[in-house]
Amino acid sequence: MRPPSRVREMPILRVIARALVPVILLFGLYVQFHGDFGPGGGFQAGVIFAAGLIIFALTFGVEALRQVVSVVLTERLMAAGVLLYGAVGILAMFLGGEFLNYSALDPLTTGHHGQHLGIIAIELGVGIAVAATIMRVYYAFVGRRLDGDGEATEPALGAEPGEGTP
Amino acid sequence: MPPVELLLMLLLLATVIVVARLKDLFAAAMLTGIASLLAAGLFVLMDAVDVAFTEAAVGAGVSTVLFLGALSLTSRREKQQERTRILRILPIVIVVATGAALIYGTWDMPAYGDPDAVIHHHLAPDLIAETEEKIHIPNIVTAILASFRGYDTLGEVVVIFTAGVGVALLLGGLGLRRRDAGTEEES
Numbered sequence: 001m002r003p004p005s006r007v008r009e010m011p012i013l014r015v016i017a018r019a020l021v022p023v024i025l026l027f028g029l030y031v032q033f034h035g036d037f038g039p040g041g042g043f044q045a046g047v048i049f050a051a052g053l054i055i056f057a058l059t060f061g062v063e064a065l066r067q068v069v070s071v072v073l074t075e076r077l078m079a080a081g082v083l084l085y086g087a088v089g090i091l092a093m094f095l096g097g098e099f100l101n102y103s104a105l106d107p108l109t110t111g112h113h114g115q116h117l118g119i120i121a122i123e124l125g126v127g128i129a130v131a132a133t134i135m136r137v138y139y140a141f142v143g144r145r146l147d148g149d150g151e152a153t154e155p156a157l158g159a160e161p162g163e164g165t166p
Numbered sequence: 167m168p169p170v171e172l173l174l175m176l177l178l179l180a181t182v183i184v185v186a187r188l189k190d191l192f193a194a195a196m197l198t199g200i201a202s203l204l205a206a207g208l209f210v211l212m213d214a215v216d217v218a219f220t221e222a223a224v225g226a227g228v229s230t231v232l233f234l235g236a237l238s239l240t241s242r243r244e245k246q247q248e249r250t251r252i253l254r255i256l257p258i259v260i261v262v263a264t265g266a267a268l269i270y271g272t273w274d275m276p277a278y279g280d281p282d283a284v285i286h287h288h289l290a291p292d293l294i295a296e297t298e299e300k301i302h303i304p305n306i307v308t309a310i311l312a313s314f315r316g317y318d319t320l321g322e323v324v325v326i327f328t329a330g331v332g333v334a335l336l337l338g339g340l341g342l343r344r345r346d347a348g349t350e351e352e353s
Binding site for chain 1: 219232316
């Protein structure tokens with residue numbers, strides 16, 4: 001729960017992180033949903049979103065982050081992202097198109113809105129899968145330290161690198 | 167070469183040479199992130215904004231954090247080890263030979279930005295002409311990745327998922343997971 005002592009003694013880091021993390025998360029969402037107009041898309045958005053949360057973990061400790069996003073949740077979201085993508089494809093088949101033919105998603109128009117909807121939905125799937133995977137990989141690295149005794153002494157990554165057993 | 171590109175290239179070169187020579191692994195990890203950021207700058211100058219985006223977020227951001235995570239499990243400094251003369255020279259020979267082969271390979275490539283290059287006459291004109299009409303979104307890169315090549319992107323997401331599962335199985339982080347499961351049962 002308590003951040004590692006080194007970081008706790010650095011008010012500048014904590015204040016800046018507190019101010020930056022929401023902006024980074026918001027920027028991630030912007031990249032996610034603005035991907036059809038500007039550069040970016042699901043992959044970049046997922047990475048940015050996960051990076052924002054990791055910065056939070058670096059300054060305030062892994063325990064603080066785990067209260068927001070648990071390890072089990074990241075695993076479920078990894079699968080949910082892939083399933084969302086696949087589900088859009090199958091939905092298109094049910095609506096009379098081919099697999100992943102988004103034009104079928106909107107049979108009333110000539111397909112413009114279907115393409116839009118489909119792209120937004122699958123990009124969301126990509127974003128969720130990527131963000132969750134990166135979080136899970138981060139937890140895997142950090143969790144190595146905690147595996148041994150099973151009790152968290154202090155968040156590994158926020159601590160000074162190199163303090164571990166050589 | 168335009169001056170900004172040249173400056174970035176020189177900075178990139180200096181950074182990677184320092185990374186190779188450093189014994190302090192913590193500094194080396196940070197400099198690897200800076201090298202990625204410089205590479206992202208180069209991609210922006212080549213108008214590959216999507217690639218630059220990815221390089222900055224993954225290369226400079228996440229992989230630096232993972233390097234530091236790995237470092238927190240080991241020691242901060244590289245071990246000094248006695249190496250024979252051949253082992254000291256062999257790596258630089260391999261690197262120079264590979265680099266020379268790559269540069270030799272670029273001689274056959276069309277000039278950068280050449281409008282007559284083959285790549286600009288294969289599918290690109292069709293995609294540029296038809297994206298607006300068929301997909302109705304302005305970003306052609308997104309249209310190609312998400313719609314024209316939807317199958318490939320689905321495959322890529324599955325690859326990312328598989329990679330995550332692989333890391334979770336190999337490295338675990340099970341201590342964190344077990345405690346999560348414990349709190350879930352309690353609640």
